[in-house]
Amino acid sequence: MAVSELGSIAEIEGWEAPVHKPLPIRLALGLKNFARKKPLGFVCGVVVIFFFVIGDVVPETTNKVSRTIGLSDHPVPYLADQLEQMVPWLYPYAKQDLRARLEGASNAHLLGTDAIGRDILSRLMYGARTAVMVSFGAVLISMSMGAFIGIMSGFYGGWVDKVLYRIVDVFQALPPLVILIVILGIFDSGLWQLVIVLGVIGGPIQSRTLRGQTIYVMASPFIEAARVIGCSDRRIMMRYILPNVFALIVLNATFSLGFLVLLEATLSFLGYGLPPPFPSWGQMLSLEGRQYMRTQPGLAIYPGLAIGMLVFSFNLFGDALRDVLDPRLRGSR
Amino acid sequence: MQKYILQRLLLTIPTITLVTVFIFLLLRVFLPADVIDLIIGEYGRNDPELRAALERELGLSGHLYTQYFEWVGVSWFWGGERGLLQGDLGASLHSGRPVLGELQRRIPVSFELGLWAQFCSIIASVPLGVFAALRQDRFADYGLRSVAILLAAVPSFWIAVLVITFGSIWFNWAPPINFRYLTEDPVAHFKIMLLPALIIGLTPSGGLIRLTRTQMLEVLRQDYIRTAHAKGLSQTTVLYKHALRNALIPVVTVIGVGLPQIVAGTVIFEQIFIIPGMGRYLVDAVNNLDYPVIQGLTFVFAVLLMVSVLLVDISYAFLDPRIRFN
Numbered sequence: 001m002a003v004s005e006l007g008s009i010a011e012i013e014g015w016e017a018p019v020h021k022p023l024p025i026r027l028a029l030g031l032k033n034f035a036r037k038k039p040l041g042f043v044c045g046v047v048v049i050f051f052f053v054i055g056d057v058v059p060e061t062t063n064k065v066s067r068t069i070g071l072s073d074h075p076v077p078y079l080a081d082q083l084e085q086m087v088p089w090l091y092p093y094a095k096q097d098l099r100a101r102l103e104g105a106s107n108a109h110l111l112g113t114d115a116i117g118r119d120i121l122s123r124l125m126y127g128a129r130t131a132v133m134v135s136f137g138a139v140l141i142s143m144s145m146g147a148f149i150g151i152m153s154g155f156y157g158g159w160v161d162k163v164l165y166r167i168v169d170v171f172q173a174l175p176p177l178v179i180l181i182v183i184l185g186i187f188d189s190g191l192w193q194l195v196i197v198l199g200v201i202g203g204p205i206q207s208r209t210l211r212g213q214t215i216y217v218m219a220s221p222f223i224e225a226a227r228v229i230g231c232s233d234r235r236i237m238m239r240y241i242l243p244n245v246f247a248l249i250v251l252n253a254t255f256s257l258g259f260l261v262l263l264e265a266t267l268s269f270l271g272y273g274l275p276p277p278f279p280s281w282g283q284m285l286s287l288e289g290r291q292y293m294r295t296q297p298g299l300a301i302y303p304g305l306a307i308g309m310l311v312f313s314f315n316l317f318g319d320a321l322r323d324v325l326d327p328r329l330r331g332s333r
Numbered sequence: 334m335q336k337y338i339l340q341r342l343l344l345t346i347p348t349i350t351l352v353t354v355f356i357f358l359l360l361r362v363f364l365p366a367d368v369i370d371l372i373i374g375e376y377g378r379n380d381p382e383l384r385a386a387l388e389r390e391l392g393l394s395g396h397l398y399t400q401y402f403e404w405v406g407v408s409w410f411w412g413g414e415r416g417l418l419q420g421d422l423g424a425s426l427h428s429g430r431p432v433l434g435e436l437q438r439r440i441p442v443s444f445e446l447g448l449w450a451q452f453c454s455i456i457a458s459v460p461l462g463v464f465a466a467l468r469q470d471r472f473a474d475y476g477l478r479s480v481a482i483l484l485a486a487v488p489s490f491w492i493a494v495l496v497i498t499f500g501s502i503w504f505n506w507a508p509p510i511n512f513r514y515l516t517e518d519p520v521a522h523f524k525i526m527l528l529p530a531l532i533i534g535l536t537p538s539g540g541l542i543r544l545t546r547t548q549m550l551e552v553l554r555q556d557y558i559r560t561a562h563a564k565g566l567s568q569t570t571v572l573y574k575h576a577l578r579n580a581l582i583p584v585v586t587v588i589g590v591g592l593p594q595i596v597a598g599t600v601i602f603e604q605i606f607i608i609p610g611m612g613r614y615l616v617d618a619v620n621n622l623d624y625p626v627i628q629g630l631t632f633v634f635a636v637l638l639m640v641s642v643l644l645v646d647i648s649y650a651f652l653d654p655r656i657r658f659n
Binding site for chain 1: 482485498600620630631634639642
């Protein structure tokens with residue numbers, strides 16, 4: 001049958017070509033659907049976004065010099081610096097005021113001040129930035145690594161699989177907290193070191209499930225079809241396998257986000273996190289919190305609450321996402 | 334079955350070898366600060382002779398591979414020092430005490446803490462999980478599930494900090510500072526261990542409650558449960574003999590794999606509650622760049638983790654006949 005005999009699709013009776021709405025509208029509709037199906041998960045997603053934003057409104061420097069952004073020579077006022085002038089209770093996170101040490105809650109300091117007169121609320125807000133940056137950065141690295149190792153060993157099998165799996169075994173044999181303390185304790189810790197080390201340690205462990213899923217996908221007829229039409233290995237991996245394991249990657253990512261926030265807090269608590277003036281929740285609980293907790297119990301309470309809230313939101317958001325993305329697991333929580 | 338165990342045992346050999354290579358490379362090649370510099374700093378003079386003597390004494394001279402062979406103990410076969418293969422983990426650079434002797438005192442403490450934590454968590458969460466499954470989608474179920482999710486989200490060291498803070502504010506109580514070993518003073522020992530164990534057990538309980546509940550629901554849906562009911566067995570027999578046993582198989586895995594993680598996780602509580610276990614030893618060693626101790630400890634942690642994973646896999650085979658006879 002020649003193609004012309006079929007006629008164009010639009011001519012088939014009683015059938016209307018679907019109108020493709022523009023992407024933003026489709027995204028908005030998807031979000032609305034998600035919100036209706038999983039209200040709790042949606043709320044938790046909003047909380048996560050709230051934590052994303054909140055760290056960026058805290059001014060970084062104590063002196064109010066406007067910085068230039070991009071190529072323009074004109075000093076562009078930094079949003080956070082402007083906010084500092086407008087909002088009376090917002091301070092740079094490292095600004096000390098030794099006359100106002102360990103003050104209680106007041107209009108000037110909504111949650112009080114710490115032992116060297118820094119505003120607790122501002123530090124708490126900036127700490128969200130640390131938590132979010134570290135967890136997302138590390139997840140990005142570990143997921144890329146996990147996907148690479150998992151798909152490679154699932155796809156090629158044979159000696160590639162064997163070699164990669166001995167390496168994965170090594171990483172699984174080392175307790176993460178121990179190896180992290182060793183690495184971060186010996187090297188100087190900083191934001192990037194923390195992100196990279198956390199990511200690299202998690203990568204091989206993430207590859208386990210992805211390898212299994214790859215092997216499962218490899219058995220499907222469409223992979224065979226792709227081979228028959230002469231696709232290269234790389235094309236099969238990128239265009240056929242990756243999209244099919246992507247849902248699993250997203251799920252693993254959301255679940256490890258909460259775990260990473262906890263791990264970062266634990267490391268900072270032990271003193272292997274970010275160096276001191278930079279606020280992190282775990283660190284606030286350790287040095288500052290424990291010494292002065294009798295006079296300022298807020299130092300012991302709020303950072304922990306913030307960690308709990310962020311991890312809780314990540315976990316519930318992940319649960320909701322799993323229910324929507326993976327119909328097989330629905331209702332089996 | 335024996336073939337399976339043998340196969341698993343053989344597979345651990347390359348993994349352990351690679352673990353030692355990894356640890357060695359990490360500490361000897363990528364190590365930025367030179368330990369010799371630190372020690373020479375204590376002498377207050379920097380002459381090359383002293384440096385060479387120290388390097389020889391600490392096993393830092395020669396090629397990297399000879400250093401590695403010395404650490405692992407391969408060179409013992411042609412007349413070198415004793416190494417890992419002979420059960421010698423080396424000695425601390427600072428105190429000079431052998432790592433093995435130090436570990437003999439510290440491993441039991443950390444393990445005891447981990448076991449108590451595990452025990453507290455299992456005792457509380459398995460019955461709660463079963464209870465939640467039996468009351469599916471009712472108030473108790475929702476309540477327990479929320480508690481479980483909360484427990485998994487809240488950092489346990491925060492709870493420890495809160496307990497210490499408000500213990501001192503409200504009751505004028507502080508955790509004891511002097512540690513007592515079990516053999517010295519059992520009562521004081523348990524007083525010290527109880528609180529950290531309870532708090533460490535909280536985080537895994539969250540996951541355990543959820544897992545037990547899911548597994549229980551899964552099993553209760555099976556046909557053989559209906560058959561058991563139809564045979565006229567009592568509710569308790571069906572629950573404990575037929576359902577719970579099968580539901581607990583994955584729970585056993587999680588518990589077994591979780592133990593070394595918990596032991597590693599005691600690091601933080603050993604710092605808070607001042608308990609002389611492996612975690613404190615590790616933190617002290619890292620702060621002093623005491624690399625024989627770091628190497629030895631990391632190796633011991635890795636072996637512990639691998640042994641428990643192995644034991645779990647084998648017990649899995651015993652519990653699940655489908656694996657045993659395959």
